[in-house]
Amino acid sequence: DPQYVNFxxxxxxxxxxxxxxxxxxxxxxxxxxxxxxNLSVSEGQAVLRSVTVxxxxxxxESFSQLVYQDDYGSYFINKTEIVDFPRFAFxxxxxxxxxxxxxLHAILKTLDAMAYSKFNxxxxxxxxxxxxxxxxxxxxxLSNKGAxxxxxxxxxxxxxMRVIEHxxxxxxxxVPEFDSPGHTLSWGKGQPNLLTPCYxxxxxxxxxxxxxxxxxxxxxxxxxxxxxxKFVFPDSYVHLxxxxxxxxxxxxNPNVRTFMEKMGFGKDFxxxxxxxxxxxxxxxxxxxxxxxxxQDVFDYRERIPQDTVLEIWKGETYQxxxxxxxxxxxxxxxxxxxxxxxxxxxxxxxxxxxxxxxNFSGTEEQKKLVIGxxxxxxGEYVDATNLNPRLWPRxxxxxxxxxxxxxxxxxxxxxxxxxxxxxxxxxxxGIQAEPLxxxxxxxxxxxx
Amino acid sequence: DPQYVNFxxxxxxxxxxxxxxxxxxxxxxxxxxxxxxNLSVSEGQAVLRSVTVxxxxxxxESFSQLVYQDDYGSYFINKTEIVDFPRFAFxxxxxxxxxxxxxLHAILKTLDAMAYSKFNxxxxxxxxxxxxxxxxxxxxxLSNKGAxxxxxxxxxxxxxMRVIEHxxxxxxxxVPEFDSPGHTLSWGKGQPNLLTPCYxxxxxxxxxxxxxxxxxxxxxxxxxxxxxxKFVFPDSYVHLxxxxxxxxxxxxNPNVRTFMEKMGFGKDFxxxxxxxxxxxxxxxxxxxxxxxxxQDVFDYRERIPQDTVLEIWKGETYQxxxxxxxxxxxxxxxxxxxxxxxxxxxxxxxxxxxxxxxNFSGTEEQKKLVIGxxxxxxGEYVDATNLNPRLWPRxxxxxxxxxxxxxxxxxxxxxxxxxxxxxxxxxxxGIQAEPLxxxxxxxxxxxx
Numbered sequence: 001d002p003q004y005v006n007f008x009x010x011x012x013x014x015x016x017x018x019x020x021x022x023x024x025x026x027x028x029x030x031x032x033x034x035x036x037x038n039l040s041v042s043e044g045q046a047v048l049r050s051v052t053v054x055x056x057x058x059x060x061e062s063f064s065q066l067v068y069q070d071d072y073g074s075y076f077i078n079k080t081e082i083v084d085f086p087r088f089a090f091x092x093x094x095x096x097x098x099x100x101x102x103x104l105h106a107i108l109k110t111l112d113a114m115a116y117s118k119f120n121x122x123x124x125x126x127x128x129x130x131x132x133x134x135x136x137x138x139x140x141x142l143s144n145k146g147a148x149x150x151x152x153x154x155x156x157x158x159x160x161m162r163v164i165e166h167x168x169x170x171x172x173x174x175v176p177e178f179d180s181p182g183h184t185l186s187w188g189k190g191q192p193n194l195l196t197p198c199y200x201x202x203x204x205x206x207x208x209x210x211x212x213x214x215x216x217x218x219x220x221x222x223x224x225x226x227x228x229x230k231f232v233f234p235d236s237y238v239h240l241x242x243x244x245x246x247x248x249x250x251x252x253n254p255n256v257r258t259f260m261e262k263m264g265f266g267k268d269f270x271x272x273x274x275x276x277x278x279x280x281x282x283x284x285x286x287x288x289x290x291x292x293x294x295q296d297v298f299d300y301r302e303r304i305p306q307d308t309v310l311e312i313w314k315g316e317t318y319q320x321x322x323x324x325x326x327x328x329x330x331x332x333x334x335x336x337x338x339x340x341x342x343x344x345x346x347x348x349x350x351x352x353x354x355x356x357x358x359n360f361s362g363t364e365e366q367k368k369l370v371i372g373x374x375x376x377x378x379g380e381y382v383d384a385t386n387l388n389p390r391l392w393p394r395x396x397x398x399x400x401x402x403x404x405x406x407x408x409x410x411x412x413x414x415x416x417x418x419x420x421x422x423x424x425x426x427x428x429x430g431i432q433a434e435p436l437x438x439x440x441x442x443x444x445x446x447x448x
Numbered sequence: 449d450p451q452y453v454n455f456x457x458x459x460x461x462x463x464x465x466x467x468x469x470x471x472x473x474x475x476x477x478x479x480x481x482x483x484x485x486n487l488s489v490s491e492g493q494a495v496l497r498s499v500t501v502x503x504x505x506x507x508x509e510s511f512s513q514l515v516y517q518d519d520y521g522s523y524f525i526n527k528t529e530i531v532d533f534p535r536f537a538f539x540x541x542x543x544x545x546x547x548x549x550x551x552l553h554a555i556l557k558t559l560d561a562m563a564y565s566k567f568n569x570x571x572x573x574x575x576x577x578x579x580x581x582x583x584x585x586x587x588x589x590l591s592n593k594g595a596x597x598x599x600x601x602x603x604x605x606x607x608x609m610r611v612i613e614h615x616x617x618x619x620x621x622x623v624p625e626f627d628s629p630g631h632t633l634s635w636g637k638g639q640p641n642l643l644t645p646c647y648x649x650x651x652x653x654x655x656x657x658x659x660x661x662x663x664x665x666x667x668x669x670x671x672x673x674x675x676x677x678k679f680v681f682p683d684s685y686v687h688l689x690x691x692x693x694x695x696x697x698x699x700x701n702p703n704v705r706t707f708m709e710k711m712g713f714g715k716d717f718x719x720x721x722x723x724x725x726x727x728x729x730x731x732x733x734x735x736x737x738x739x740x741x742x743q744d745v746f747d748y749r750e751r752i753p754q755d756t757v758l759e760i761w762k763g764e765t766y767q768x769x770x771x772x773x774x775x776x777x778x779x780x781x782x783x784x785x786x787x788x789x790x791x792x793x794x795x796x797x798x799x800x801x802x803x804x805x806x807n808f809s810g811t812e813e814q815k816k817l818v819i820g821x822x823x824x825x826x827g828e829y830v831d832a833t834n835l836n837p838r839l840w841p842r843x844x845x846x847x848x849x850x851x852x853x854x855x856x857x858x859x860x861x862x863x864x865x866x867x868x869x870x871x872x873x874x875x876x877x878g879i880q881a882e883p884l885x886x887x888x889x890x891x892x893x894x895x896x
Contacts, residue, residue, distance in 0.1 A: 100886065101888055101892065103892060105894065130886050148888035149890075152892075153892075341793075343791055343792070343793055344792060345789075345790050346829065381794065381882070381885065382882075383883050384892065385837050385880045385881060385883065386834070386880075386882040386883075388833075389837065427833070432834075434829070434830075434833045434834040436829075437828060437829065438548065438578045438827070438828055439548070439596075440548065440579070440601055442597075442600075444549065444600075444601075444831070444832065445832050
């Protein structure tokens with residue numbers, strides 16, 4: 001509690017008055033939330049000023065990190081004048097709770113550490129092929145039959161509310177992703193007739209492909225699901241996925257082929273995917289929510305609703321993609337270079353730190369369309385056993401890139417000692433953050 | 449407690465009688481310990497037989513892993529007849545407590561997991577350049593001045609005794625490594641005049657190199673230290689290091705150059721290192737202990753005491769090195785392909801599993817000289833925050849290679865489901881073992 005931070009007896013700071021200018025929109029953070037703050041610390045006095053409560057949270061975080069302790073246990077802070085605001089409005093972190101189930105506790109802990117690093121969006125990739133842990137009110141069979149286990153490996157409605165509230169208290173938005181039409185194998189278990197039956201020759205093979213985009217029941221189901229999502233998740237954004245759709249199953253299915261013919265799509269299945277995505281993006285817009293989709297949707301069809309946010313995940317070509325998408329006038333999120341589920345030996349945080357999201361050919365207006373980026377921790381090889389040391393402090397490199405002024409943060413060697421110190425602070429706060437190199441912290445992780 | 453394992457009421461097994469043939473040498477395990485056991489489970493009756501108490505421990509471990517639980521909580525075991533013994537007598541795991549300090553708890557936990565995987569040697573790389581956490585009785589300044597912190601980042605005598613006892617109870621030997629003459633920077637802080645002062649031209653530069661092998665005080669110090677090591681560590685082996693000695697500092701020092709001339713070593717500093725290593729290997733032999741040294745010592749001088757065990761750490765040429773060392777009649781430990789501090793994305797346990805320690809050109813007699821191998825977890829990027837998920841279940845691949853018959857364990861795809869199941873067992877036993885791929889365990893790590 002910063003009110004009780006004590007200093008040199010002659011110049012003790014007895015409290016930290018906080019002045020917040022407006023009270024509008026402080027129930028839940030959104031894309032326009034002003035996170036700026038000014039912090040002034042002088043002899044015997046400290047003041048924090050912000051425009052919104054979200055800015056005050058960022059300022060308190062900085063304040064707490066400026067306080068240090070001497071060998072006798074007294075707390076100190078140096079004189080400082082800070083004028084601070086984020087470079088990007090969207091600073092996200094993705095967790096994948098489908099490839100492995102992450103216990104509620106692991107998600108809450110991640111939100112804590114996100115706040116320490118000033119991340120402000122939790123992108124919850126909540127369902128995917130392997131499992132459907134979201135316990136739906138409308139369609140309880142989705143998790144009853146599609147979760148790894150219907151009781152122990154699910155997120156109940158109260159679990160989800162707890163995540164949202166824990167995030168909100170830290171100024172973090174929760175953007176859920178219900179990825180379709182691909183990545184939906186687990187959905188099919190609890191929702192018959194949703195997925196496309198694949199055919200071998202003239203007969204169904206018994207296996208299933210992406211969501212079937214040719215039947216009305218699919219759109220009725222998606223509309224009900226999205227209505228529930230709107231009801232449960234207060235954020236103005238919903239991630240609709242749209243990535244990596246395999247066309248082989250659609251192609252094998254005679255009904256799909258008939259539908260393609262009727263619609264005049266020829267043999268171009270990207271048109272079928274676009275048709276489906278457009279439908280659910282329109283549904284989402286009708287629910288007064290902004291869609292985020294993976295880059296595939298744009299790559300297939302450049303004419304998509306203008307306010308759709310596009311997220312880049314393909315690594316090799318991301319700069320060209322940034323140009324194209326912003327030229328088409330879309331807001332863009334960059335994730336491709338921040339897939340930190342990928343690991344290598346040594347200090348790979350330096351790769352994350354070197355990323356410059358606005359370093360692509362385009363006008364100033366185009367560059368402004370890059371609203372931020374996301375660190376993605378995909379779950380193929382990650383669960384609660386290794387999540388924290390893989391995330392922290394590696395994710396902090398992207399966090400600084402997304403918050404701080406570019407020119408002041410060009411040199412990774414200058415960042416290194418700060419990151420080392422911050423990692424020790426994370427340990428002290430109970431985050432199992434792994435070491436950057438040889439050395440020690442005053443308060444080590446005890447592993448108990 | 450296996451005495452209370454219950455089964456189908458008609459065929460309940462009420463206890464597991466254990467017959468141990470001999471009572472000799474069961475105070476502390478050694479290289480000749482017989483770890484074989486026979487386990488027989490039939491209707492209503494189970495018997496475990498072994499030659500030594502160490503074999504009984506291995507059998508109990510297998511028994512515990514054969515027991516499974518049904519959905520109602522009852523325990524079962526299938527009928528089985530097992531005749532089991534290890535392929536290699538030395539199945540080691542190295543932890544590095546100098547580059548990062550590992551709290552006692554982390555070491556004890558590692559010993560638990562080692563026992564589950566039938567590792568039988570804990571190679572404690574206890575000191576190195578960055579820190580000297582071993583609190584010596586004879587030379588307390590070594591840790592007072594050379595540890596990261598003299599109180600919080602040290603292993604007291606009672607800590608060391610606790611490690612040895614915890615290991616012994618699990619049939620695990622503790623082999624300490626006091627690596628010299630290189631890797632000793634931290635030693636110099638508490639032991640003046642031990643390290644070679646480096647020179648810049650005619651004057652000392654202020655920095656220090658390896659142990660100074662030209663002065664009597666060095667050998668007196670090493671003899672006292674090794675006497676203490678013999679007193680503290682009951683194992684018949686001591687690891688003396690001898691790797692990666694940089695000659696630049698020796699070369700810069702005029703006293704060393706004079707000594708080289710006097711000894712007729714010319715410009716060949718490998719002779720100086722050999723001179724030093726031979727001295728401390730002889731000391732070790734006089735203390736009735738067997739030396740293990742890193743391969744460098746053999747590479748520099750093929751004539752070294754015949755009973756010295758050589759450990760291979762250089763990755764690219766390890767098969768040729770196996771040939772050369774065994775041709776010279778030395779017993780050999782293989783560690784090079786099992787540096788599992790090195791990580792990469794995906795299922796890299798398969799690389800460890802593919803290693804065949806006897807796959808080199810040589811006679812049958814030569815192959816018998818390969819007494820085993822070691823998984824090495826060097827500490828540059830590892831401390832208690834990430835140790836367990838990096839070790840487990842990755843180290844199990846080498847554990848199976850070192851215990852099991854080669855012909856029955858050639859196929860990694862057949863090992864995969866067993867390893868997945870074993871990983872879930874590790875989780876249930878409280879080991880933070882990371883996932884091998886997409887999926888779940890009945891009892892997940894809760895992260896609390």
